[in-house]
Amino acid sequence: MAQWEKLRQLESVYLTQVDELYDGDAFPMDVRHYLAHWIEGQDWDRAARDHDVAMLLFQVLLENLDIQHSRFVQGGESFLLQHNIRRFKQSFQRYQEEPYNLANIIQWFLVKEKEILQNAELAEQVQLLQVQQSPMETDSQRNIERKMTDLKNKVQCMEHTVKCLEEQQDEFDFKYQTHNMEGTTNEAEKTEQMKVLQALLNRLDASRKSMLSGMGVLLDGVEELLCVLVREELVQWQRRQQKACIGAPDSTCLDQLEKWFTTEAECLFQVRKFLKKLEELMGKVTYDQDPVKKQKPALQKRVDSLLTSLLKSAFVVETQPSMPQGKGPLVLRTNLQFSVKTRFLVKFPELNHAMKVNVSMDRYRRFNVLGTSSKALNMAESMSGGMVADFRHLTLKEQKSGGGGKGIHDLSLSVTEELHIINFNTEFLLHDMSVSLETSSLPVVIISNSSQQQSAWASILWFNMLCLEPKNLLFFANCPAATWPQLGEMLSWQFLSSTTRGLESNQLDMIAHKLFGKQQSYDACNISWTKFSKENVPNTNFTFWVWFDGILFMVKSHLENLWKDGYKLFMDKTLLKKKQRGTFLLRFSESIRDGGITFSWVDYSPTGEPDVRSVQPFTKVDLGQIPFHEIIRNFQILEEENVPENPLLFLYPDTPKVEAFGKYYTEKSGADSQYIKYIKTKLVFVSKENTLEAKSPMYSDTVECEGSGPMNPRYGLAGEAFEPSTFPPSGIIGDPLPPELSPGPMFSVAMLVPDEDQNPTLQEFFNDPNMYDCVDLSDDTTFLEGALPGLSFIAPLQPCE
Secondary structure (H helix, E strand, C coil), rough: CCCCHHHHCCCCHHHHHHHHCCCCCCCCCHHHHHHHHHCCCCCCHHHCCCHHHHHHHHHHHHHHHHHHHHEEEEEECCCCHHHHHHHHHHHHHHCCCCCHHHHHHHHHHHHHHHHHHHHHHHHHHHHHHHHCEEEEEEEHHHHHHHHHHHHHHHHHHHHHHHHHHHHHHHHEEEEEEEEHHCCCCHHHHHHHHHHHHHHHHHHHHHHHHHHHHHHHHHHHHHHHHHHHHHHHHHHHHHHHHHHHHHCCCCCCHHHHHHHHHHHHHHHHHHHHHHHHHHHHHHHCCCCCCCHHHHHHHHHHHHHHHHHHHHHCCEEEEEEEECCCCCCCCEEEECCCCCCCEEEEECCCCHHCCCCCEEEEECCCCCEEEECEEEEECCCCCCCCCCEEEEEEEEEEECCCCCCCCCCCHHCCCCCCHECCEEEEEEEECCCEEEEEEECCCEEEEEEECCCHHHHHHHHHHHHHHCCCCCCCCCHHHHHHCCCCCCCCHHHHHHHHHCCCCCCHHHHHHHHHHHHCCCCCCCCCCCCCCCHHHHEEEECCCCCCCHHHHHHHHHHHHHHHHHHCCCCCCCHHHHHHHCCCEEEEEEECCCCCCCCEEEEEEEECCCCCCEEEECCCEEEEHCCCCCHHHHHHEECCEEECCCCCEECEEEECCEEHHHHHHHHHHCCCHHHHHHCCHCCEEEEEECCCCCCCCCCCCCCCEEEEEEECCCEECCCCCCCCCCCCCHHHHHHHCCCCCCCCCCCCCEEEEEEEECCCCCCCCCCHHHCCCCCCCCCCCCCCCCCCCCCCCCEEEEEEECCCC
């Protein structure tokens, strides 16, 4: 297939590149089109280096143009085509002395065509390798692309129509002026000339009407496409941006919208150019009932209205306000720098550095914007070359005096429920078109202390999850409830954005179960803003959001590798009842404010009854000193015979522990472990009789031994106490117990840590006569709980007298 034919079959984006290539006067596209076969058959590279060859091809080119002109005449083609071919031939005469320059120009155009073809073929190959887009999205984009191509074609046709109209008017004007100058007195001849002039005027009038009608149809297409861009595509992008601000994996790239907005603006400016040309033609020739005089004002008003609407919609906030050290965007702290980026989606190179953007706060609040609050839109600060103003060093400072006050926020809202807007304005001025542009950020929460950040982020999550009106600053005055599908999706986004892995359906079901109880389906369940972020969970001193955010922080800080690798941490320990002995699972604590993680395992009684045991959860403080996988690796308990045993054998459902966690282990363990120095020393006393921890209706970390009744956290055997621990180095466990430590009603858990200055042996520790002076054993139910997991020893202990 000929190169020119391949070019003509490309997609619109590449056809646009071809149009731009032939936009100038160096080599007309008409000549390339009508002489395509002959042009591609010549050696232009040689002609550019050989004067004789260049002169030969130059002469043949002119002959071919004459032949093409004759074809137009014989085929009754339009006067315009005949005229253009003659004009092109005359234009080429300038290469008569240096024909190799023309050969070099033609060779350059052929090379550029090949580059466009290669880029198109490469893009097609890449597209085959990429994941296919959803059919709905692809269909939508294809529909817009089709309309864009149709619009550009209509504009090109209109441009051709304007040129034809100008030629018709020139012909009429020439003959009319000639008629007046000749001033013939022959009535018959004069009548005949007037008939000719009247026929020309009638044809000119019909052409003007036809053009004006076509322009109306063109504007109908522009308006239809504008509605799609502004009311659908831009609105969808704004919603995607809202969701992306709270962790959704939605694309917020503006390149495609910028391309569409720019094309639409170019077309509208072309229509304005056509109208200006009509006004110019009307200034030269007009008459009674001139359609241009009647219809142009309405068309001009419509074009300007459409263009104004497009330009106003094209000014957006590309990157919402955010602090580098914040939990997420849209939470700003006074006196700390934040950044924000605006973008103008009509990309005209002549506007580079010409439009200055100014920043201001909403008038209801008492904050000043400090820093560089005025910047010009430019193409240098965007990776994609978009027209942006990137404000990187802005600061909000609270006004200490003046007529501030709460204004619109004079309601019973907390500081973290008050919403504010940052405004941006600029002026568009091009081709005698002036439009004032404004846009604003999504609502931000402004805090003055880092302790407010968690609550402020909750407000941002709730607003952008539910609110479809970005300027609704009173959203929290009458805050709607969220459905569980909405909340569950948002919670999953928090994990996804922080760790690249969201929550699975079974994990979401467990959270829903905690919030709403057992339900056949949670889709109809609702949760209020108050229950989510303001009311404490029953029998606790923290809210649901504080608990969830604490878990998220723990995963991000200490458990990210386990989470990313797919380990399940939201689990129900009842799943262990039918598993083999030593099967354990990991699960988050539901009763620790800042997040905790524990593990449960199953053992079996002599009668075959399953005993599910758990340990008191480990906090972020614990995990900051000892990695969780090292705790699992070295965890041991002492049973009745004082024999150390690691009860954790298989990660649920049946993966051997070493296989599951071996890749995380450090090379050394026991006394050689690098984590020994972090382990504290502590005595823990507990009554032999089990103490049941108070249960929350929503959360419970009470340790239960299935089949044997409830047990206290960290003490897993019914009637006996044990402590989660790494087993002490060899030698310590072999030391004999002092004879005075005989079995009795109390039990001791000794957590031993080698100290850099002082490292007593276990025997010395228990032989210390003062070891019980600080312990009050008058109350058998007293226990001191909580110690970092470490070297432990459990032995029966006789109470002090």
